[in-house]
Amino acid sequence: MPDLTTDELSRYARHLAIPEFGIEGQRKLRAARVLCIGAGGLGSPISMYLAAAGVGGLGLVDPDMVEITNLQRQILFGQKDLGRRKLEAARDRLADINPHVDIQIHPELFTAVNAMKIAADYDVIIDGTDNFPTRYLSNDVAVWLRKPNVYGSILRFDGQVGVFAPHLGAPCYRCMCPQPPPPGMVPSCAEGGVLGVLPGLIGTLQALEAIKLITGIGQPLLGRLLHVDTLSMRFRTLTLRRDPACPVCGDHPTITEPIDYQGFCGIPSAVPAVPSMTVHELHQLRENGDNHFLLDVREPHEQSISRIDGAVLIPLGELGTRVAELPRDKRILVHCKSGGRSARAVSLLREQGFDNVWNISGGIIAWAREIDPTMAEY
Template sequence: MSELTPAELQRYARHLAMPEFGLDAQKRLKSARVLCIGAGGLGSPITMYLAAAGVGCLGLVDPDVVEVSNLQRQLLFGQSDVGRPKLDAARDRLLDINPHLEVHTYPEMFTAANSRRIAADYDILIDGTDNFPTRYLSSDTAVWLRKANVYGSILRFEGQVAVFAPHLDAPCYRCMSPTPPKPGLVPSCAEGGVLGVLPGLIGTMQALEAIKLITGIGQPLLGKLLHVDTLSLRFRTFNLRRDPDCPVCGENPSITEPIDYQGFCGMTPPPNVPTLSVQDLNEKRQAGEDHFLLDVREPNEYEAARITGSTLIPLGEVAERSSEIPRDKPVLVHCRSGMRSAKAVAALQEQGFTNVWNVAGGILAWAKEIDPSVPAA
């Protein structure tokens, strides 16, 4: 284990003062290498607390840039970071928290092509993402590399934390969720919203679980799922069991290499969906061409921001309310980014609509490229 310098002994004095923790645990932290997949709402508290605690090496994976809408919950960043690559800003902040830290950044998506390469040199993987493809990929990769995967998820007012580690006789993520939810059934944080404090709470608990795993203190959430409801401030713990038939960590695994996680989780657009750009939509509106603009987001999203002249029918109601959609004019469908609207177009095609189009990029592209007065979040 790495020895501590006099400066580090001073920095970690409050850790060293605890008999249950002490010098040995602090040395283990300094020797540890932790990969955090995602530098957003969860990644912010995860990395800041691990850096402050004295984890010797942190890896961060995130391809995004800092946006204003991030600042409500992503405390790694400030107003001056807007427009910067997230990992550049994160590195600066983390090294300011602890200059003894080693930071490695991977400004790319965590994919089937790079997951093993990125994760191989780390002791623990922490899932700080907000989408199902990366959750499955991070869990599966951890299984194959025999590393613990510290899981966290957040939505609106509720969150979850668990430690998946079949090599420690705990289940993997697929044991808990063998099949992803149907597309559109579970919104992302961007679509459903999230209380700004919640990722701070869940991410801090993920950092805590990583520290417990590294140092050997306490009882990590192995084989357990902690659920948090912030509105009632209720914490519930559920027992999880390994699935002997799990396709990844079971007795006879059928999945031994990364698969098409985007397709597996239903996050690829349906095929053969006619598409037009926001520029095309704007030209049609400017020219006065007759059309029906359909917004398939949720009512709260529509209330916060909308394209003038659009009609709201949420995706889940499109099929049953198709009689409200005209068939004698072009139907142009949009959502937040183009995914839900593509599914709506496919559903309408199944009901015989022939002149229906998906607006690529949705209201985000409209706000960015056509009308900046429309709030984009």
């Protein structure tokens, strides 16, 4: 391991003063390479604290652009970054925090096609994602490459942190969650919301676990899951056990290479092919006084943020039991946030015998951006 420069000795002086950490711990950090999948709510504190701590190499994977809805919790970014690629903005911010860190950006989706190649060059993988397909993918890749996977998840007021590493005697994510929940059962942060400070807490804990793994200090959360309830401020630690029948890390693995993770999680590879119209076409119908029924299949808290006048709210999860509330003598136009849930609603209604039903492509987000710019986005 290379010696620290004079500037680094000064920069990390508070680390060097810790007897259990010292110069050897700092040199281990300097030699380590960490991959953070996601540069959002969790990825922000993860990357910022690891950069500040002096990790030698830091890789970031994220294809997204900075949007205003990110700024409530994604502290890597500021107002000036709106519209920029997240990773370009992140690289600038992290270089300002610590110019000694080698920042490698991967502005793309982490997929079954590229995951092994991206992760191969790193020592620790940190899961800062918010969807189940990528969680299973990052877990499997970490198992196959024999690298620890530092897991974190957040929703509303609750969070979880754990370290999955079968090669170190701990279980993997599949041992804890052999099967993903049914699609739509667990809302995303976009649908269910998240308290802005929660990812700061969970992401910082993930960064801490990575530092412990790299330096060998303390007791990482191997075989343990930390659950945080911020409303009651309770921290609970659950013991996890390796499953000998696990298809990835078990005694006789059956999954030895990347699979169709979208399909495994029950997510269709494409939005169902249903009759659709654009928000401009909807706007024209409304301007012309067309006699239609506008159905909103979002959740009540979403409608409280923004709504299209005249839309009737029936959440997608309730639609199957409330079809009697819908007219059969009018054209039914269905919208949600961005078009996915409404497409499923249209499919459901067509199965129920509704012929004149249409999906609004792009949902209320497209309406806000293209028709009514005064409407709040979320």
